[in-house]
Amino acid sequence: MSTLGLGSQPDGIPERRGAGAAVERQLEGARALLLDVDDTIVDTEGAMVEAGTQAAAAVWPERRPGEHRAMAQRYYDDPERWFPRYAAGDVGFDAMRVGRLGEVAHALGLDLPEGAHRRYEEAYGPAFRAAQRLFPDVPGLLDEAGRRGLPVALLTNSAHAPTRVKLEALGLVERFEVVVTTDTLGFGKPDPRVYREACRQVGAHPGDVVCVGDSLEWDVLGALDAGLRAIWLDRAGVGTDHPVATVRGLTEVADALTSRFGRARRDR
Structure with a gap:
């Protein structure tokens, strides 16, 4: 990350600061990840x-x-x-x-x-x-979430049929048990009901679910308004004045999972 600093906790364990710490805070105690699809996991x-x-x-x-x-x-x-x-x-x-x-x-x-x-x-x-292409940082995040036993669901404003096309073309249909599209309720993000429906289907309270996506409006601000946590995927590095947890790639989320969950195990 561009604004990552290292310090020390009293027990000598490195502590991440700045953007890294903000991402880790969003993941603290999380019970599920909710990923956007378009321009988040697929190009x-x-x-x-x-x-x-x-x-x-x-x-x-x-x-x-x-x-x-x-x-x-x-x-x-x-x-x-x-x-x-x-x-x-x-x-x-x-x-x-x-x-x-x-x-x-x-x-x-x-x-x-x-x-x-x-x-x-x-x-x-x-x-x-x-033409379907998976971003190269997606498998690492899915693998890391799997190692941590963290369910990963999809929430997209696209319809079911084109979403299925994308997942079939990439061999990912069986990877996601929960896929919420605009067909689910007849509308999509940023209506708070669609985020909560995704949380209901994944079996977690909204406050324990972290939404990750490339749209600041739909995947971050909308998710926060619905009571979820959120991480903005700013692949282009355009930046924002909103005080939100931000990453440039999904590898940073995977690294934060490793750091946050790894530290928690050492603390027990």
């Missing part, structure tokens, strides 16, 4: 842009390849916030995706040909499955 932006580039080419084959990639990036960026509207339960999944494609066409001055959404989805689906 969803990379997969969406790769698949979207191929899908845009299927809809607008006359455009140049560089334009197709720009369309895919805009679709992912979602400037009209169609996805948050879907997560709030205001629009359905298909309507959200139709809206995003329409926004791309409108912003770039393109006509939507007949059957554009169908053609986009037919090209997008197999390309998206093939």
